[in-house]
Amino acid sequence: MKKVVVIGTGKVASHLTKALLAKDIDVAQIVARSEESAQRMMQVIGTNIPYTTQKSAVINDADLYICSVKDDAITQAIEGIEIPENALLVHTSGSTNSLVLAPFATHFGVLYPMQTFSYGKEVDFNKVALYIEANNNTFTNKLHLFANKLSHNVKIVDSDTRTKVHLAAVFACNFTNHLYSLAEKVLAEANLPFADLLPLIDETTEKVHTLSPAEAQTGPAIRHDWPIIEKHIAQLKGKEKNIYQLLTESIQNDQL
Amino acid sequence: MKKVVVIGTGKVASHLTKALLAKDIDVAQIVARSEESAQRMMQVIGTNIPYTTQKSAVINDADLYICSVKDDAITQAIEGIEIPENALLVHTSGSTNSLVLAPFATHFGVLYPMQTFSYGKEVDFNKVALYIEANNNTFTNKLHLFANKLSHNVKIVDSDTRTKVHLAAVFACNFTNHLYSLAEKVLAEANLPFADLLPLIDETTEKVHTLSPAEAQTGPAIRHDWPIIEKHIAQLKGKEKNIYQLLTESIQNDQL
Numbered sequence: 001m002k003k004v005v006v007i008g009t010g011k012v013a014s015h016l017t018k019a020l021l022a023k024d025i026d027v028a029q030i031v032a033r034s035e036e037s038a039q040r041m042m043q044v045i046g047t048n049i050p051y052t053t054q055k056s057a058v059i060n061d062a063d064l065y066i067c068s069v070k071d072d073a074i075t076q077a078i079e080g081i082e083i084p085e086n087a088l089l090v091h092t093s094g095s096t097n098s099l100v101l102a103p104f105a106t107h108f109g110v111l112y113p114m115q116t117f118s119y120g121k122e123v124d125f126n127k128v129a130l131y132i133e134a135n136n137n138t139f140t141n142k143l144h145l146f147a148n149k150l151s152h153n154v155k156i157v158d159s160d161t162r163t164k165v166h167l168a169a170v171f172a173c174n175f176t177n178h179l180y181s182l183a184e185k186v187l188a189e190a191n192l193p194f195a196d197l198l199p200l201i202d203e204t205t206e207k208v209h210t211l212s213p214a215e216a217q218t219g220p221a222i223r224h225d226w227p228i229i230e231k232h233i234a235q236l237k238g239k240e241k242n243i244y245q246l247l248t249e250s251i252q253n254d255q256l
Numbered sequence: 257m258k259k260v261v262v263i264g265t266g267k268v269a270s271h272l273t274k275a276l277l278a279k280d281i282d283v284a285q286i287v288a289r290s291e292e293s294a295q296r297m298m299q300v301i302g303t304n305i306p307y308t309t310q311k312s313a314v315i316n317d318a319d320l321y322i323c324s325v326k327d328d329a330i331t332q333a334i335e336g337i338e339i340p341e342n343a344l345l346v347h348t349s350g351s352t353n354s355l356v357l358a359p360f361a362t363h364f365g366v367l368y369p370m371q372t373f374s375y376g377k378e379v380d381f382n383k384v385a386l387y388i389e390a391n392n393n394t395f396t397n398k399l400h401l402f403a404n405k406l407s408h409n410v411k412i413v414d415s416d417t418r419t420k421v422h423l424a425a426v427f428a429c430n431f432t433n434h435l436y437s438l439a440e441k442v443l444a445e446a447n448l449p450f451a452d453l454l455p456l457i458d459e460t461t462e463k464v465h466t467l468s469p470a471e472a473q474t475g476p477a478i479r480h481d482w483p484i485i486e487k488h489i490a491q492l493k494g495k496e497k498n499i500y501q502l503l504t505e506s507i508q509n510d511q512l
């Protein structure tokens with residue numbers, strides 16, 4: 001699979017395209033919803049590549065069509081694009097079944113990068129875990145070879161397994177990042193900057209490289225240090241208070 | 257402050273003692289609750305230093321007495337130890353007011369290392385954020401000089417501020433680590449190892465070194481991707497389901 005079309009211009013599409021270009025893979029065309037979104041993507045990836053905003057103008061001699069848009073926009077983004085018989089169509093979603101692509105292509109599958117992508121932050125794609133699948137062995141193998149060019153960390157999984165992977169990622173990344181956000185708010189009340197927490201955050205991450213999260217658990221909850229827990233709860237209100245209580249209970253229940 | 261007594265043999269006491277010894281600071285004596293706890297600490301720190309299990313045998317010519325025990329055991333651990341008039345007595349707790357030490361010493365304060373300490377994981381103390389206070393300027397300055405030997409990152413804060421710091425640390429470290437634990441469970445249902453999440457966890461951490469947590473937020477919650485959110489919730493039950501819902505709501509509320 002040498003010639004690639006990327007459908008979509010968002011964060012995942014941009015980071016993925018950048019990674020493809022860095023590996024000298026021919027991204028022959030970008031399919032954008034609008035002129036503005038195409039322009040913004042070119043700025044993000046730092047180079048100009050061919051693009052179209054017309055589905056009728058999508059090239060029909062590529063080997064791989066990668067649809068990387070919001071999960072609920074996938075079918076809409078593909079509808080009207082003619083995918084050639086001998087090409088593979090994939091989406092990049094963690095929790096969308098590959099079968100949503102069945103109406104649009106003979107060969108279809110998934111290339112899900114389990115990673116958090118933001119504008120303004122480079123990602124080393126070599127280390128990104130890629131979860132792939134295709135609807136037949138020939139294209140599973142082709143996609144595997146292709147994915148291996150991008151990352152050393154490729155696994156073939158079915159759609160049900162991939163949903164579990166995505167769910168785990170939400171806990172380990174999205175929810176974790178939100179806790180950083182809540183911690184930032186608490187520190188701000190004491191006029192201290194978020195940066196003060198970075199050595200602690202780094203060490204928390206580093207620890208689970210050598211200890212299991214259960215072994216690595218510390219803090220008032222696991223110590224059942226109720227005077228401190230009550231002191232903390234008294235300083236919180238609203239959702240922060242509920243989150244503190246629920247996570248404290250959860251830590252203590254898992255310990256039993 | 258050249259001669260130090262450490263009261264306590266737990267994780268914080270052990271890591272702190274190891275760091276003091278590494279800086280050639282004279283830890284003249286450890287005060288242990290029992291022979292066993294003293295022996296275990298010597299194994300953890302990897303060297304033998306003098307210790308006592310008898311409060312009457314605690315030396316009375318040290319400059320600094322550091323009480324590093326569980327928060328609700330602080331007064332009990334110190335009671336019966338004679339702290340010399342010209343020495344400083346500190347505890348290492350994030351959320352305990354320094355005033356609990358007032359009955360035991362003329363000069364008292366706090367040396368709180370905001371870090372997560374586990375057995376079997378070394379910590380670079382140079383980077384640990386140390387929050388200190390003392391009940392008079394002379395000893396605040398002395399403690400500051402002392403703390404600077406341990407870490408490049410020392411701040412003088414009062415007890416109320418320190419409680420906020422500790423509360424922020426619970427969100428950023430203890431709760432975050434528990435989310436890793438929940439993610440591990442979800443992955444295990446798909447027969448995948450926790451290690452698969454490490455590149456994602458590393459990137460999540462790396463991002464908040466250059467973006468604020470609010471800027472770094474990704475995932476179905478912030479995208480209001482309800483089909484995915486509902487698919488995830490349908491796979492969860494009990495406390496994991498409650499945590500998913502509460503954190504999703506919290507991410508969406510903070511966005512408004």
